Amino acid sequence: MTGALGLVVGGVLDVGAADPWASVAGGAAGLIGLAVTLYAFLGPAPTAAAVTASGTRAVAAGGSIGAVSTGDGTSTTPPPPTTPGSPTRPASGPVTASGERSVAAGGDIGSVSAGDG
Numbered sequence: 307m308t309g310a311l312g313l314v315v316g317g318v319l320d321v322g323a324a325d326p327w328a329s330v331a332g333g334a335a336g337l338i339g340l341a342v343t344l345y346a347f348l349g350p351a352p353t354a355a356a357v358t359a360s361g362t363r364a365v366a367a368g369g370s371i372g373a374v375s376t377g378d379g380t381s382t383t384p385p386p387p388t389t390p391g392s393p394t395r396p397a398s399g400p401v402t403a404s405g406e407r408s409v410a411a412g413g414d415i416g417s418v419s420a421g422d423g
Contacts, residue, residue, distance in 0.1 A: 357400075357402075357412070358400075358401075358402050358403070359402075359403045359404075359410075360402075360403070360404045361404050361405045361406050361407070362406045362407065363377075363406065363407045363420075364376075364403040364405065364407065364408045364409070365403055365408075365409045366401050366402060366410045366411070367401065367410075367411045369411070370411060370412075370414040370415070371409070371413075371414075371416065372417070373416050373417040373418075374409055374415075374417075374418050375418075375419040375420075376409065376418075376420045377419055377420055377422040378422045399412075407420040407421075408420075
């Protein structure tokens with residue numbers, strides 16, 4: 307965008323001057339891109355979402371949960387297989403499971419059994 311702006315300014319002022327203007331604008335755009343890239347790699351790391359589980363047999367996970375069973379004598383069926391390389395979605399905010407046998411996840415939940423068998 308900065309290079310295009312340089313071409314327009316140079317073209318309005320003088321067609322012969324458009325090339326140097328575009329070179330300067332393109333160099334500036336490259337430096338801005340480098341600065342943004344360095345900030346993305348070296349800047350502050352994203353903070354993890356707060357994950358808390360309170361209560362008898364409560365379960366909380368910041369990401370996805372495949373299968374969980376909080377009851378006595380129960381079992382869960384495994385969730386269907388995921389596609390290899392499919393992204394896992396981390397929690398974007400706090401994940402809280404409060405209360406007896408509560409289950410919370412920041413991502414997907416495959417299978418839950420919270421009762422007694």
